[in-house]
Amino acid sequence: MVGAAMASSNGGEKASTWWLLSSYGVITLGELLLSPMGLSVVSKLSPVRITSLMMGGWFVSTSIGNKLSGVLATMWDKYDEKANFFWVNFILLMIASAVGFAILRWLNRIMKEKGV
Numbered sequence: 001m002v003g004a005a006m007a008s009s010n011g012g013e014k015a016s017t018w019w020l021l022s023s024y025g026v027i028t029l030g031e032l033l034l035s036p037m038g039l040s041v042v043s044k045l046s047p048v049r050i051t052s053l054m055m056g057g058w059f060v061s062t063s064i065g066n067k068l069s070g071v072l073a074t075m076w077d078k079y080d081e082k083a084n085f086f087w088v089n090f091i092l093l094m095i096a097s098a099v100g101f102a103i104l105r106w107l108n109r110i111m112k113e114k115g116v
Helices: 002-007 017-045 048-073 082-102 104-114
Strands: none
Touching: 002 017, 002 082, 017 048, 017 104, 048 082, 082 104
């Protein structure tokens, strides 16, 4: 989307619809790949008594992410250079990815203990 902001002269001109379609395509594909795997890991690693509660926790974390995305979207008008808005999104994504990779070794150890 940084490219779309630059191609549209910071929102002064209309950008191609393909920017929007491709970004939604990537987001949708990512969600389709991540959500079932996350639910599967939650159901395999959680104690049997609270599996349903843990799956609910997965959906709550998804809804919190969606809420934070909406909060970030309210800041759109505060950016004079619209490409910077998308850079902030990218930086936040990289921080979340780093946290995910940081706990990956711990998660793999737990999965080996559980035999998953």
